[in-house]
Amino acid sequence: xxxxxxxxxxxxxxxxxxxxxxxxxxxxxxxxxxxxxxxxxxxxxxxxxxxxxxxxxxxxxxxxxxxxxxxxxxxxxxxxxxxxxxxxxxxxxxxxxxxxxxxxxxxxxxxxxxxxxxxxxxxxxxxxxxxxxxxxxxxxxxxxxxxxxxxxxxxxxxxx
Amino acid sequence: xxxxxxxxxxxxxxxxxxxxxxxxxxxxxxxxxxxxxxxxxxxxxxxxxxxxxxxxxxxxxxxxxxxxxxxxxxxxxxxxxxxxxxxxxxxxxxxxxxxxxxxxxxxxxxxxxxxxxxxxxxxxxxxxxxxxxxxxxxxxxxxxxxxxxxxxxxxxxxxxxxxxxxxxxxxxxxxxxxxxxxxxxxxxxxxxxxxxxxxxxxxxxxxxxxxxxxxxxxxxxxxxxxxxxxxxxxxxxxxxxxxxxxxxxxxxxxxxxxxxxxxxxxxxxxxxxxxxxxxxxxxxxxxxxxxxxxxxxxxxxxxxxxxxxxxxxxxxxx
Numbered sequence: 001x002x003x004x005x006x007x008x009x010x011x012x013x014x015x016x017x018x019x020x021x022x023x024x025x026x027x028x029x030x031x032x033x034x035x036x037x038x039x040x041x042x043x044x045x046x047x048x049x050x051x052x053x054x055x056x057x058x059x060x061x062x063x064x065x066x067x068x069x070x071x072x073x074x075x076x077x078x079x080x081x082x083x084x085x086x087x088x089x090x091x092x093x094x095x096x097x098x099x100x101x102x103x104x105x106x107x108x109x110x111x112x113x114x115x116x117x118x119x120x121x122x123x124x125x126x127x128x129x130x131x132x133x134x135x136x137x138x139x140x141x142x143x144x145x146x147x148x149x150x151x152x153x154x155x156x157x158x159x160x
Numbered sequence: 161x162x163x164x165x166x167x168x169x170x171x172x173x174x175x176x177x178x179x180x181x182x183x184x185x186x187x188x189x190x191x192x193x194x195x196x197x198x199x200x201x202x203x204x205x206x207x208x209x210x211x212x213x214x215x216x217x218x219x220x221x222x223x224x225x226x227x228x229x230x231x232x233x234x235x236x237x238x239x240x241x242x243x244x245x246x247x248x249x250x251x252x253x254x255x256x257x258x259x260x261x262x263x264x265x266x267x268x269x270x271x272x273x274x275x276x277x278x279x280x281x282x283x284x285x286x287x288x289x290x291x292x293x294x295x296x297x298x299x300x301x302x303x304x305x306x307x308x309x310x311x312x313x314x315x316x317x318x319x320x321x322x323x324x325x326x327x328x329x330x331x332x333x334x335x336x337x338x339x340x341x342x343x344x345x346x347x348x349x350x351x352x353x354x355x356x357x358x359x360x361x362x363x364x365x366x367x368x369x370x371x372x373x374x375x376x377x378x379x380x381x382x383x384x385x386x387x388x389x390x391x392x393x394x395x396x397x398x399x400x401x402x403x404x405x406x407x408x409x410x411x412x413x414x415x416x417x418x419x420x421x422x423x424x425x426x427x428x429x430x431x432x433x434x435x436x437x438x439x440x441x442x443x444x445x446x447x448x449x450x451x452x453x454x455x456x457x458x459x460x461x462x463x464x465x466x467x468x469x470x471x472x473x474x475x476x477x478x
Contacts (some may be wrong), residue, residue, distance in 0.1 A: 026221050027293050057179060061186040069210045070217065072295075072302060072331065072338055075203060076193030083190065087183035126198055128346065130299045 009054045009157055013047045016153065017063055020044075025070045034134050037142040040067065041082060041115055042149050045108060048089035049097045050157075060086030074126055081118035085111045101147050109143035208309075211333030218304060218336065222293045229432070282398060284440040287311060291432055292336065298366040301344040303327075305434060308335045313436055316396050320435050324402040324425030325349065325390060329436070341428055342403065343368050351403050352391040356381055359391050362404060365421075368428045371404050373420035378411050382420055398439050398446050 020039040028036060040063050047055030064079030071078070088111060089096070096107050116139050123130050196203040289305035307313050309332050319326045319339050327341040340347050343364040351373075352359045358380060362371040376382060386406040392399025404422035411418045439446040 022217060022221050025217070027225065027295065030297060033297060052179075057182045057186055061190070064190070065210070066214070066217075069207070069214045072300070074194050075197040075207060075210075076190035079193070080187055080190035083183055083186040087179055090179045122194065126194070128299075132298055134298075 009051050012156060013051070013054045013059065016043055016156070017047075017059065021063065021066055021070070024067065035137055035141050037145050038112065038115070038138050039142075041085065041112065042108070042142055042146060043153070044082065044086055045089050045111060046149055046153055048086050049093045050153075052090045052093050055086070056090055057083050057086050074122065077119060077122045077126075080122070081115045084118055085115045088114070101150060104150070105143045105146045108146045109139060112139035112142045115139075207331065208333055211331065212335060215333065215336045218293055225293075282439055282443045282446060283437050285312070285438040287313065287436040287438075289313075289337075289434055289436055291434060294429070296341075296368045296429060299345065301341040301347075301364060301366065301368060301428070302330075303339040303341065303431075303434070305337055305339060305436075306335065307436065308333045308337050310334050312438075313337050317436050317438065318397050318401075320401060320437060321426045321431050321433075323427060324404070325397065326426045326428065326431070326434055328396055339434070341368070342424060342426075343371060343428060349397065349403055350391045350393040351388040353382065354387045354389055355383075358382070359393070362388060362422060369423055371422040371424060373406075373422060374417060376418050376420055378413070378416060378418050380418060382406060382409055382418065384408060388422060392446075398443075 017040060020043040024036070024038065024040045044055060044060050044063055047059065048057075049055075060083040061079050064077075064082035065075070067073070067078040067082070068075050092107075096104060099107070113136070116136060120130070120135065193203060197207070287307055289307035289311075292304045292306050295302045295304075303326075313329060313332050315329055315332050317329045319328060325342060327339045327344070327347065329337045330340045331338040341364065342349050342362065343366070345364050345366040348361045348363045349371075350359070351362045358376070360373050360376050362373050365372050373382075373388075384406050388403045388406065390397040390399055390401045390403055402425050404424045406420060406422045408421045409418055410420075
């Protein structure tokens, strides 16, 4: 069991997060960009659930800052939202990771909706309101691909 | 595959600080960042370096696209190159004819203004930049380009392409900058109609093919096909650059303003190269300087220095 071994998994955690970050800012045609799942958030949720020591809130904060810089949003907006859902994932990781995969998807859906709500609220408060219903679509596609994330990342580290 | 079992590291969360404390710390840090970012202060320096750090990622992400366009250029056929060459020659001939006429007009204009010598050129410096990545969605219409402060780009510099006004720089990093397009919802250009000089503001609609003019009265003299150029007000863009063509007007008698739509002249979605322009402030068409227009003194409250000063002393000083 090397799930809890931070040094080995930390490299894995940060490299997968970097790949996810690049996919999240990849320029796509608009009809694809609308349904693009928030891959970085999913990966950070996964690692915060599986190895809260290697993942955790620092990773959430750093990932959020990177999203803010790359997407040109207000510095701290994604950082706040992402550290919030990461905190929830770390807090509840003993509860959620024992659940079957479809129940996990429901947790993920709630987490992604909370994430988007925080972003939406900050958008509104800072005077850039963005109320189009399409902004909620990625939360659902994200919950749908959660089993894939678990399947792929589950193979990268040993678990029984 | 799907079962994630076992409470492996039960004690993992409480190593040196609890998750609640960490979250509080990062939440406060984020909020502080947002507060200062909104007010545009020292955090822009932090952002400058972060943008420099992010540039390799942006470059890597856009590399498949760059590779594709490079490859399609490499394998272009002889025939298509030939036709393109002919078209370019024709266009060059037309443009040189037009510029001959333009020089004559410029001289005439200078004479009419009774200037000793011909006017200085309006554009003092141009900088060609390549588009690194494109973001065109309803909430953000932005381009990322490969020129930054090291190349002489500066904030709120005007950006044009071969056909018209494109936008201005909002964020400048050392090697890259971000352009806010005129079609972004948060962007407005002061414009005037070429036909009758009617002034207004063209706001972005969040759609790369459309601008809205929401402040024209119902009875104003606008027609479809009218060309809008920059009016030179506002201190960012110089006067006389083409912006858009009016495409449709809806006059609802209930409303006080007409709903006017326009199509930008610049090819916002297809540009690979854009031009950053700097202007000679001595030229009459150059944008007015902000410092001169905003002549109100800063408002100071609650301090001795803000107390009214005796009037006679001031007059004596003048």
